[in-house]
Amino acid sequence: MKTRIGFGFDVHKLVEGRELWLGGIRIEHTLGLLGHSDADVLIHALCDALLGAANMRDIGFHFPDTANEYKNIDSKILLKKTVELIREKGFSIGNADITVCAERPKLNPHIPLMQKTLSECMGIDLEDISIKATTTEKLGFTGREEGISAYAVVLLEK
Known part of the structure; x- marks a missing residue:
């Protein structure tokens, strides 16, 4: 059996007039x-x-932000397509460990539903998805509540 580790990072700016979606669920904010x-x-x-x-480049390569078909798309759809892509290459998901950095809103109450939602999208056990929330102690763009960032590490098996 071959195992591979992957790392992901993303950041988006917080603005008025948009819904807050994290981990596939809408959060009031x-x-x-x-x-x-x-x-x-x-x-x-x-x-x-x-x-x-899976050595398959990145989300922007597969789902470019210049393509109208992805305008306002539900990211759960992108996740399902990503899982299909890696499975076509012969990989299965061992586990995922994710950290979200945000000052507000408090995310801990939402983590169980996020885990359930991701588990269903990815077709893996709930126990194989770890989600943690942290702040940056009021430092940087996250601390000033200008944006939210997330880090993810996964283990794939082939």
Whole structure:
């Protein structure tokens, strides 16, 4: 059996007039993330980690932000397509470990639903998805509540 590790990172700016989508769920907040799609920074980092582990470039290569077909798309669709791509190459997902950096809103109450949603999208056990939330202690763009970032690490098996 061959195992491969992938790492993903993404960041999006917080703005007024947009819904906040993280981990495939809508979270009530006064600001939302700006992007071509729904700007779900958690899912985008996860897709990059999956694609990286499979040596298949990145989310922008497969789902470019210049393509109208991806305008305002639900990132869960991108995740499902990403999982299909890596499975076509013979990989299965061992586990995913994700960290989201945001000052507000508090994300801990939403983590179980995010895990359930990602588990269903990816076709893997809930126990194989770890999601953590942290702040940057009011430092940097995240601390100033200008944006949210996410980091993801995955293990693939072939």
